[in-house]
Structures are given as C-alpha cells and as structure tokens.
Amino acid sequence: MRRSLILVAIMILIAGAGCQRITRVKKSIQEEISALDVSEGLNADSTLKGFELSTYLDASPSEVFDYCTRTDNFRKFFPGNGGGSCEDDPEVLIQPGDNLAFVFGDVSEFPSFNARMVVTRIRENRSLELFFVGPIWSRIEMYIAPERSGTMLKFRNMYQIPEFVVDSLGVERTENFVEVIANIWSRKIRRLPSRMGLKRSDSEPELKLFDVLCNTHRAEALVNLPPDQVWEQATRKEFISGILGSSARIEGGSDTIGDRGRALDLTAPADEPVMSAQAVVVNAIPDERLHLTLFLGDITGGAIAIFLPENESTRIKLMFYYEIPSDEPMPPDLFMVFASAQQDLEKFLGNLAECIDPEPHE
C-alpha cells in the first residue's frame, strides 16, 4: 500500500513541480521550444519505435564516458551537430537535469525541429540517459561496458511520434523516420573512433530496430480556480509534503519544486520495503504544462500534467505512462504497484483537487 503511495506521490509531483523559467538559456529559444512541445502525450495504443547500435572502441570505459559527456562532442552525434552551442549550456553533462537546447537539422525528407535535451540518469563510466522534448519525443540510453581491452558502447534510441506528426508525415514515413535516424546514427558511430583519436574500426556498428510497448493511464479533474492560482498552490513543496504526510519523503527540489531539469528523489519510510523512485522535470511551462521523466526501479516512465483554462476554472489532465520491460519479468512488487495505477491516479487527482479548492466542484 505504501509503495503505491509512492506512485501517488509522483503524481503529486507532476502537479507540484516546476514554476520558474530557466534563466540560463536564452528566453527566445526557451519560448520556441516550449511552444513546440504540444504533444498531448502517448496515444493509447502507442508503441515506441527504437533502434540499437553497438560498437567496439579501443579505449577505456572512462575515456569513452568522458568523451560522450562533453557537450561539444555530444552534439556531433546529431544531424547538423545539434544546432550549435548556446553560451549558457554546461560544458560537461554531469548530473540529472543538465540540459541543452537542440535544433535537429533537416533529415532526409523530414523537416527540422527544435527540442531540449535533458539528462535524466547518469552513472559514471557506465551509462548516460537523456530525454528530448519537442514535437517528437526521443529517449536515448548510452551504455558503456568493458570488453576485451577496450569498451563496448551501446546506443538505444526510442521515439514517440505524436498523432499530429504522424498525420503530417504519413504513417509509412513515420516508420521510415526511425530507420533514417538509425542510419544517420550508424554513420556517426562508425566515425566515432577517428573522432576520439583512435584507429578506425574495421567492423560496422551492429544495428537493430525494435518496438517498445507502453502503458498509459489518464485522469481529469476540474478545479474552481484559474490555472495560475492552481499552479501557484500546487508548486509549493510544503503543500505537496502536507498531502504526502508520512507516506513518502521528497528529496531535492527547492521551496517551489520544479524548473526544467529539477531532479527529485522519492523514498518510502524506513520501516517499509524500499522502493525508490527518481523524477526529472523535462519540461515546465508555468500555468500550462509539466512533464516529468520517471524511474521506478528499473522501469522508465513519465508523467504529464496539462492545465487548461475552462471559464474561471482549470481542467487538470494527468497522464502517467511507462515502458514495459522487454527482456525480463516485472518485479512482483512493482507489478502490483502498476496493477492499481489507474485507481491510484484517479484517487490522487481527486485528493489534489480537493486540497487546492475545498469548495464543491464538478
């Protein structure tokens, strides 16, 4: 029960996190990118499309990790070099929440688009995980493992392509999109050894295309306050902690929880079996929208809150999604937590709406 409260707590964070605009990026870029994140989230029957590339590098894991986490090197992996650097970008990707502005250049027949890349998880010399927010969402995992005298580098890149993009590109072309991107990455990875000052590899990177099944849950509530007031209430850490009570502890964040790039930890009380969860705010548009990437054990998911004005009220739309593990069973405890995800999401939203506005509402 307490574990499912952690899930509820995450839902609370969705509504609670984020109210300050990023100051370290140029405002114009920020506005442009925010405006492009118009996706309502995963479609009910959505599967993520992805590809995996593996290559051997004659360098140590730490050398590969250091190379990949340098922002200027990292950008070189992308078509058009990711649109060049922004003066406020971090030079090195160090921790969850570090984020960069990206402009994806024209790729084959597909139009260019802006996005923001946020580090969601990082393990020194082992892995780097990133989320791209834009009209097309993308998630990247880079795994670094010692192999023979060098390192095996594995890229996994997954895409969620929203309906309106599908409509404009056509379904067949959307299928092609991932293949086109996979081939571009393949060429970039092939050139990686020489870029790193290593002997060029004789072998081709191994490419594999795959689908990831996703589950989504949705809930809605109407609060008799305008969006700015709902946002203001729900972004206070104290308010969220009050709702959580003793069921979970939030670590990280500031008095007003949020900002794009804010990383938060949730832990169960000490007397309960430990199930920790991490959240990173990948997009925050005050009074409008909040998007978090979530890690629940080994499962990657996300949550989106959309605040829509409705007369003098606010309709809160919540969505919780998670990827189904592809190579192993779900841990039984987590399985049971997900089993009641829909009920927990609805219950949470009801409680949240009641705490924000105790007056009767729809």
Added chain:
Amino acid sequence: MKHFASIGFWIAIGIIFIAASLEPDAENVLAGFHAIFPSAKSLAIIYSDTGSEAYVLKAETEAKKRNLAFKAVKIESFKDIPPSTRSLFGKIDTLWLVDDPMISQPDALNYLLLNSVQQQWKTIVLKDDWVRRGGLFHLTRGGEVVINKRILQFLKLTVPETKLKIRYYGEKEK
C-alpha cells in the same frame, strides 16, 4: 517415392504428437479453471502463429461446452498486441495465454499480464513461471493447479472447496 511419402507421414504424426504433448490439454485446463472460477463467463485468446490455431479451435470447442463466450484474436505483428488487447477491454473476464511465439516474448507477456490484472481479468497461463510473473491460473501436466495468491487477492477472488491439488504462489509465510 511412395516410401518417402510414408516416412514423411510418420514424421508429421510424430511432430504433431510432440507438439500436442508439450501443450496442456485444453479440455483439462478449462475444466480445472472453471471448477475453481465458475464466475468466468467470457474468455479470449490472442495468438499470432498458425501453429497455435489447432489449440485455439480446441479451446473454443471446450469453452462452448461450458457456455463460455469465446473470442480468438489473431495478430500479425508485435505492434498489434496493444490494440488487440484494448479491443477486449470491457468484453471479457478471462484471458488465456497459450503457447505462441509472439505472446511468449518477455515484453508481450509483461504487457498482457499487467493489462489483464488492471482490467480485473482472470488469466489462464501456459507455464508455471508465468504464474510467478503475474498470471492467475496454470494447470501442470501432472494435474496440479498453480495459483498466484497475490493476484487472487487483488482480484478479490476465492477458491472453493475442490478435489484438485492446488499450489499457491506468492503466499506469505507465517
């Protein structure tokens, strides 16, 4: 030539015999399941392989014998699994997961078992291990019933008095 045809015939019979012996008998499975969960009214099977069709047909016959509504959903590719599953929401109370190459994939199985429990569906599963992964009911070839206690409790189901030998998975030790 006639000689080779004869060999081919016996090889085919052997393959069918081996395949049949690997799959628990549909009649026994459904008899055991219905004895324990008589509230079941409608069940479905999602499958991809033409090799599963014979078993699906047998399952349908057995379901009809017990006045259970039956639906077989054939999928062509992996990405058909979510829409096919969702097409059954609100229409069935039991999902039968049979031996099928696409359904047996870990992610497909995770997806189907999780969605089943979220939909409050009972599940009949092919393997003992699938009960551990979140399935509700399995009948071993030795005639033993394996039930996931946590799922049973989650679905607020009870097991009636029965002569069947039942082994519970996930029962907390006292």
